[in-house]
Amino acid sequence: MKTEDLKNTQEYKYGFTTDVENIRAPKGLSEETIKFISKIKKEPKWMLDWRLKAYNRLKVLKEPNWQKPKYPKINYQDLYYYSAPKSASEKPKSLDEIDPKILETYKKLGIPLVEQQRLNGIAVDAVFDSVSVATTFKEELTKKGIIFCSISEAIQKHPELVKKYLGSVIPLSDHYFATLNSAVFTDGSFVYIPPSTRCPMELSTYFRINASETGQFERTLIIADKGSYVSYLEGCTAPMRDENQLHAANVELVALDDAEIKYSTVQNWYPGDKNGVGGIYNFVTKRGACRGKNSKISWTQVETGSAITWKYPSCILQGDNSVGEFYSIAITNNFQKADTGTKMIHLGKNTKSKIISKGISAGNADNMYRGLVDIKNKASNSRNYTQCDSLLMGNKCGAHTVPYIKNNNATSTIEHEATTTKINEDQLYYCNQRGLDQEEAVSLIVNGFCKEVLQQLPMEFAVEAQKLVSISLEGSVG
């Protein structure tokens, strides 16, 4: 670990680096790089062909520029697309085989992989740069027929499922970053819940970017078969560096008849320093298909990190009576920028969606909610309710709300409400009067403002997320 990286760890306590020897793909984006990734992962030919098809599409696609946060042009030839600790080049078969330095890293991040066999009731897949280094509780899950492994492993062991569902929600050439991911994705998690099965524990993936000049392109695919249920959680951190690093993930969810997927994210990538130097570009495509009748997909996100966050976890409500939910907290401080929201596409009858978004902006930051609710012609008796609230702290930041609302059905209802305010002075005064200092009071009020979303998180993470909300706003009140 480099000592200079440990400076200011108060501000971002996950900002350290782990010194491990890496195997890297040649720098730059090319057919060779893709072949290198595919080869090192021992992928079958169909997978390589799929990647190359995406790469060919990418050549004709343009990087989008409609989003509000602008960023300097990324030189895609100056990035590493694959970087893995040498020790993990063969995936360790048991936890004893993992490089102790990596185990130490996860322990420091609060995700012990070994000790007493890990966190209570949570199975973890740990992704370190481009590879999955460990998956816990595998045996217990296997007994129930649940598949929880890295996507690389799934490509080899469960090709029929991967072939059927990969790219079925986010098509190969959906947009620039999604297509880039399809060409060069390195690792990520794969989950399959068999019919009528309730996954007995939370499944979790922990993403860690460690190497410099490296982009992380993870791919997650979750399939909930008929009548099943799963709750999945992802967390992310990265070292403090003064360069911007790209994270362009694709996450696809498929819920069949009567199935439910709950997907929670606590995103705490390195946000850059006080002056806006460094930090992760978090350009993520997350999309879920409620393919079956009575299915449900619920997204919850707490976005506190990254220099730029740009993502819209979405639901395509195809099945009749299906339900989509989006609960979001996005906090931006200093020079952070967030452009996030959701899309709810109602296709089936009696489909319902709910959007609760809380944006908090402090310092010089810019926070934007952007969302689409689209009730199509055939989606009779459908409903959407949207509530977007923004909180501004100080006079140098901005809040922006851009909902796109389309209703093409006479029996369907859309309700949208939004407010933008500053923190309530009377509430602050009340807290001060009861002996809380300014920062404690703000933290209390902001947590209250976010309560509806925090409530959606699994218990253990809700507590963590609450702390994160407070820490992210430190120094934002004068």
Place this chain on the structure above:
Amino acid sequence: MLSIQNLEARIDNKNILNGLNLNINPGEVHAIMGPNGSGKSTLANVLSGKNGYETKGLIKFNETDLNDLSTEERAQKGIFLAFQYPLEIPGVNTNIFLRTSLNAVRKAKGEKEIDTLTFLKLIKEKASELGIDEKFLSRQLNVGFSGGEKKKNEILQMKLLQPKLSILDETDSGLDIDALRIVADGVNSYKNKDNAFLIITHYQRLLDYIKPDFIHVLSNGKIAKTGGAELGIELEKTGYANIS
């Protein structure tokens, strides 16, 4: 006048009424009491012909089968429902609403439509009886009215439309003692040997002012007990727990 036989009602796949029987004759005042969720408001809604309920059983009103009639036809035949929560309808002027309503009922009876001037005179008179300020009549229907004002407006409509059967759905809820007295006086002054009342309520309170001939206790979608005015006083003491 009203005869209900074996009435069942379902909404959203839930059974609310399970074989209810009730007979009301002209000149009678019936009260329906019962705990929350026993089906009191459903009975009112079904009698008024609200959409969304699946019903079985017979409801006859002066020899007409109500199941064949739409909400407005029932109203035109003389069934009036004073709503528990009268709707606020922005943009619709109270006066215009009342006149349209009165004329629709008159037209159905084969009477001549009433002209604006006669109507205004009539409505002012009825409003003052109930202590309703005239300026309410030129405001949007129920918009910004207090709970008591809304309920008084319901009674005003009753007196204007002159129904044969008036159903009062928890008209006493949200009323202070003065408003309660005004509402009760409104009902008592309208009551005669040709019309009847069905009063749905939680409490004895309203029945202190409007004396019922019969009290029915509704439980699980059926009438579990029937008695005279004294039953209400007894229920006030013992609650509904002993009746099932």
Place this chain on the structure above:
Amino acid sequence: MKQFYDFKVEKIKDLSPEDKNLREEYLDLFYKNGFPNKKEEDWKFTDLNSILSKNFDNITNKDFLLDNKKLNFINEFEHNHIYLLDGKLISSDLTYEDRNKISIIDFNYKNNITIDKNNSLNLLNNALAMGGFTLEVSKNYKLNKPLIIYNYFSKDIKETIINNKNSIILNDNSELTLINYIDNKSKDNFMVNSMENIEIRRDALLKNIFINNSKSAGYFYKYIKSDLEKNSVFENYILSSGLKFNKLDIEINLNQEYAKSTIFSALNLLESEHQEIKTRINHNSQNCQSYQKIKNVLSDQSKGVYQGKIFVKKIAQKTDAYQLSKALILNDDAEFDAKPELEIYADDVKCSHGSTSGSIDLDSLHYLKSRGIPEKEAYKMLISGFLGETLEKLIEENVKFFLLKKLEGQINGN
């Protein structure tokens, strides 16, 4: 895609060589982009290029022969008037006013709005504009009666475009109620592209009302840019149902303290009518207020669109801004799209929006029916209540009564 338009500057008579060159430049700029399409954020829900290409074979510009028409006056209330034929100022009548206090003159091509280079319809207007008026009200003068602008169009208008420019200036502490009235029953497709510049000085009050007499196959676009000084008020009432296509693009700049703007819109759209209200309210100073209430009732295959943006500058503390859009969708082929947008850089503000769309409220319908009102009548009652509510704040009783009557007529399909 087929070329469905052919515009030429030389069709405009009596231009100086200098003017001609300037117009040619604008026309070239227009031709670079053509009519706006849905790829442009401001036209996302209204693909004008495709709408026009479907409904026109070849739109051209002409220098019209003016066939003087007899005006069909509104006789419900006394008023002054301006008569525009094909966008050109023909005459004006200020019977009820002190003539020294108001000036109405022909448009001045050069002395007009700076245009938005990204707006190709503005470019086209600058290339082809041929008429309009400049209206100025003197300091402290409050008009006694409303001023109606009668918009008439020639008979021979098929497949043509009209471009005009108007200016309205209200000096300090003056007051004016303006009614933009389109009287046209043309079954032939034509297009109107207007630009209007409005200046409302200190303590002045402008009421701007939009209403049509009847159904018309006109495709209208109007761009209004307005600047408000201290303590001035700008009220808008939009009841422009009946046009085949209409987009009102309103920019309001609240430039000084205590300026206030409102927009009330009540549209009842039928058949394949398509109307969009696009607003941009710039809170450029502190203590300003803006309020928008947009209502649509959509039948048949009609489409209603609301794009509203509230922008609050860093210095605009104590801003109070609100936008509400409500739509009733009466048919599965009808559509309502909305984009109520907030962009806020000041923290001590009260900004919010609400948007609902859906069917008519069934509980309200039941309430009316339970009072004996037949279903069809109850429907109409709810619809006219829903739309009529937007006129609540208009204090001129006779004008309000006239507008409500028109609204009623639209709802009853007259």
